[in-house]
Amino acid sequence: MSAIKCIIFDCDGVLVDSEVISAQIMIEELALENTEIDFAHFQKHFLGRGFAKVAVDIRANSEQVISDDFESRYRAKLMEAFTHQLQAMPGVYQVLDLLSLPCCVATSSSPTRVEHSLMLTGLKHYFGQNVFTASQVNNGKPAPDLFLFAAAQMGMSPSDCLVIEDSETGLVAAAQAQMAVWHFTGGSHIHGKLRPIPVATPEIPTFDNWAMFPDMLIQAASTQADVRKN
Numbered sequence: 001m002s003a004i005k006c007i008i009f010d011c012d013g014v015l016v017d018s019e020v021i022s023a024q025i026m027i028e029e030l031a032l033e034n035t036e037i038d039f040a041h042f043q044k045h046f047l048g049r050g051f052a053k054v055a056v057d058i059r060a061n062s063e064q065v066i067s068d069d070f071e072s073r074y075r076a077k078l079m080e081a082f083t084h085q086l087q088a089m090p091g092v093y094q095v096l097d098l099l100s101l102p103c104c105v106a107t108s109s110s111p112t113r114v115e116h117s118l119m120l121t122g123l124k125h126y127f128g129q130n131v132f133t134a135s136q137v138n139n140g141k142p143a144p145d146l147f148l149f150a151a152a153q154m155g156m157s158p159s160d161c162l163v164i165e166d167s168e169t170g171l172v173a174a175a176q177a178q179m180a181v182w183h184f185t186g187g188s189h190i191h192g193k194l195r196p197i198p199v200a201t202p203e204i205p206t207f208d209n210w211a212m213f214p215d216m217l218i219q220a221a222s223t224q225a226d227v228r229k230n
Contacts, residue, residue, distance in 0.1 A: 004101065004180070004220060005160040008150050011107040013166035016117050017089055019047065019189035021081050029074045030058070033066050043189065047167040049108055049141065079116055088121040089186060091210030096126045098214060104130035106150040106163075108140050108170075130154065141169045144177035151179070162220075166190065171204060182207065182216070 012018045023042040030037055035058070046054045059066050067073075096103075104127060107114050111133050118124040118131065132150045134140035151161050163174035163181040166189075174181035186208040207216060 003160075004162045004217070006151065006154050006156045006162070007099070007101055007103040008106050008147060008154075008161050008163045008174075008179070009103060010163070010165045010167070010170050011105050011109055011114050011117060013047070013187040013189060014164050014184050015089060015092055015105070015123055016121055017087050017188050018082065018117060019166075019187055021085055022078060023189065025074060025078045025081055026054075029070065029077065033070060035066070039189075047169065047189070049169055052140075075110075075113070079113070082116060082120060086117060086120050088123055089210060091213075092123070095210050095213050096123070102130075102154055102156075103127065104132060104150050104154055106132045106146050108134045108146075111135060141167075141173040142176065144173050147174055147177040147179055151177070180220075184208070186210065 009015055012022065023039050023046075026042060026046065027037055027039070045057050055066075055071060058070075105114065105118070109117070114131055114133060115124075118127065130153070132146065132153060134146055137143075137145035137149050139145045147161070147163060148158065151158055154161075158178045161177075161179045163170070163177075163179050164184050165171050165174055165181055166184050166187055171181055171183060181204055183204045183206040185206055190208075205216065207213065
């Protein structure tokens with residue numbers, strides 16, 4: 001990889017601590033459809049994926065007929081829950097305040113959901129228009145399309161980019177895009193509750209506290225400089 005010139009952040013589970021909320025609403029709404037799942041199922045099958053893929057999985061694996069209005073109900077209740085409960089990840093403001101590199105968001109969430117999340121948590125102004133969603137590409141994560149699209153929009157090559165992800169789906173997508181990727185495990189859906197999820201691409205740097213991030217960037221830059229000297 002070349003020197004890091006751009007940082008691509010996933011949103012849910014990285015910038016905002018949303019995944020436990022999403023799981024709770026999904027579990028509750030599916031229960032109303034007589035379809036039972038638990039958090040482990042949510043994490044394995046839904047984490048990091050757009051709703052279109054989630055809906056296909058639900059309908060394929062449910063013995064019940066899922067109501068046509070399931071998606072609209074789920075989205076409405078999720079937005080309401082976010083309004084009252086959603087918070088930015090601890091320490092992420094401080095990192096973004098100090099960050100001098102160009103950065104953007106690349107998320108599987110819908111445009112409405114990510115806009116709501118960033119506005120609620122006061123993170124929107126850090127990214128401006130540099131917020132990209134799976135709705136802008138043909139294939140969502142774990143395909144590399146979204147990350148490649150985000151890099152192109154930022155005027156960067158894949159080797160210039162560092163991706164921060166929490167889900168295996170996102171980690172695989174970043175690796176497929178031939179980008180450096182770090183695994184953030186500080187979200188409440190992982191940190192202190194579960195061991196980090198298995199990763200298909202080995203030797204990915206992992207951190208669970210945003211306070212660690214600046215030193216990791218400095219170390220990465222130092223390592224890159226040593227490689228260039230040699």
